[in-house]
Amino acid sequence: MPPLMTLSGVFTLRILAVAALIAALLVALQAGAAPRELSTELKQADKALAAHEYALAYKAYARVAARNPLAQFNLGLIEREGWGRARNPAAACAWFGKAAQGNIPAAHQFFGDCLADGIGQAADGKAAEAWYRKAAQAGIVYALCSAGQMYIRGQVVGKDVEHGLGLCAQAAQAGSAPAMLRIADYYKDGTEVPQNLAAARYWYQQAAENRDHLAQYRLGVMLGQGEGGDANPALALSWLEHAAAEGYAPAYLPVAILYANSAPDPATGALTPASLAKIYMWNSAARATTNNAATLAEIKRIAQLVNQVMPAEWKPALDRRVAEHLGRFSAN
Incomplete structure (x- = not known):
């Protein structure tokens, strides 16, 4: 079976979703950043929010917001994300400001964003950096990358790329995988900092080793295409399949392609049965x-080629494995 295609042209880079950032910040919050009594009276509101009953959740949070900064923070999320209502960034920032004053670490990060962008009040870089540093001190170290971005872009503070990268590096060195990913993206893109593909590859690997699926995907791309160092298709496949196995859908098709381009069985000159099965399964997952x-x-083209050489009786068992994999991650 001949190689199906080269790697170039099939990979797309994805930005970190806002929802993922919110989840990361809430993990820090739930790990002890807020007193337990603040969350105890919010159980019903939290239940309504989890059930997407946004109007009910908003009313329940609002009833206690005057005394509960965690309720203020959640009201800010509802306004910011437009859950059950039109997005209102200014109202969100007003709530985040109150929650930040109430010492909710995730609100420190978000209120810093509000001040950096001038949402609902005049932009204030020094104040934004102060809130970012407060968030970092409370355990949300990624906030240092947000402070660093202001310096890298010269946004409401004097432009200082080296200082900005240094702030983000502090977060990365403290173990923040999103910070590692952010530095890697800066070096890979080469738009806001001088491009350095070797540095990008290094930082993607650091984030990948911390189980960041997007970093695993991007590292696999660089390894497959020989960016920032020698090409290593075997290692590219390993990282991409790590991401795919944990439900990162953009990696499905690249994994199928790399298996299709893998070395044939020396005894037969054809792809091994294991490789054929992998191509079929990951290609099927990509289609879904x-x-x-x-x-x-x-x-479709890959499926047609595989079907020419793979025994049809394999399909039921392989289809079950694909369905089981997709079922595990369908809620993500």
């Missing part, structure tokens, strides 16, 4: 998780 017409056309 994309609506992109060009990607679907490529998936």
